[in-house]
Amino acid sequence: MQYRPALSKESDRYRGRRRVDTPPRTRYVAVLATAVAGAGVVALGAGATVDDGKTDPYGIEVSAYSTGAASDRAAVADRASRSDTREAVTTDDRDPDAWVLPLHDFKLTSRFKSDWNKSHQGLDLVGPAEGSAIGAVHRGTVVQAGWNGAYGYSVIVDHGEGIRVLYAHASHVLVHVGQRVEAGQTVALVGNTGLSYGTHLRLEVYSNGVVQKPLEWFKEHRVDFELEIEAVLGN
Template sequence: MRQRLSSEPDRYRGRRRVPAPPRSRYAAVVTTAFVGAGLVALGAAALPDAKGVSPSVLDELKQASITSEDAALRADSADRASRDRVETKGSSVQDAWLLPLKNYEFTTPYGMHSDKLHTGVDLVAAEGTPYVAVHAGTVTKAGWSGGYGYTVIVKHADGSEAIYGHSSALTVQEGQQVKAGDQLGLVGNTGHSYGAHLHLELHVNGKPKDPVPYLQDRGVDIKMQIEALYNDVSAS
């Protein structure tokens, strides 16, 4: 073995030798490294890497997407159908027949009274109670009419007419278009009247008809104060 000459430079002169860590510390360092690597591996496995996903899982995800789209389409179709139903119902408002009043007393019916034909029905209510059109049409009369007092006449699309008599005030004008349920005037005691009430007549082909069966055929029972909304009926 060659001996180092004292004249040769000592590469380690002036340097401190770092002692090796004890075996227990070395083991802890190695163990920590392995644990850290394991956590990284687990985190990587949790990421949705398409290359590592099972084909069956991809099929399930694809099917779920298709199902979601189908549900959205069905919901949109249902919404459109609902809007169509509302529009259809709205269009049938022109066919509606309604009661002219609420909370009245049905008194004098259509027919012969004291050797005279009572050509309508009388509905007793407090003076000033609003009354409405039983059916859509055009106001052909809005003013004073002899024994009927202040009167409104509405001509319907089928040619029939409704006459509302003895009003205390009128809220429409001649030529005005009205729908079933639109206010026409206020109950009164004008003309040849025995007290505050609404006199209602219905004329077909220029002749008076009994309002009770006529309205019953159209879903309105004026005696029982019952009405069926939006009945699609044809005039008789």
């Protein structure tokens, strides 16, 4: 699946770190987030979770959210509200085709790689502090939220037409399965859980269960991780 909307000029397509004015009908402000790294393979087309056998997925999740639940939730909410984020601002006639970056001010440390001796199926984004907000790149429905084996705490959002995006190694998950989210809405907080060697965001894209090359795929949707620019509008 490819989206190739025609825009009048290049400046209409992208927004960098400096915002550009947008038409009053539709405006998106994406959530800044941070990065997660990780290892493992997830079958997003079918199961959408990875069980590496290292831990009890329910036991870890219960300990994180049940023990001192009230104070933990308050602390998480406070971090999310104070982190360097942009809340998703939309109107009733918002454009459902807008795509945005999951965070800003990051460093792209690992890219998609698949060869005979090494495989890396996503992007690793480093920079924002642990507890910073991770924003959904597009509107969709949450199909996985919680412990996910080597990915640690993760969220998978189904964007329709077979497209699913994975956000991994989060410190906390702030959405639940079945929840509808908008572009830029906070879905998790940056962390270092699972098979991870530092605070970061791991981002993976799947189309009908097949992993995609994320840099190229996002560029087709007017989001460039190398230049840190994103689509303000959809069509």
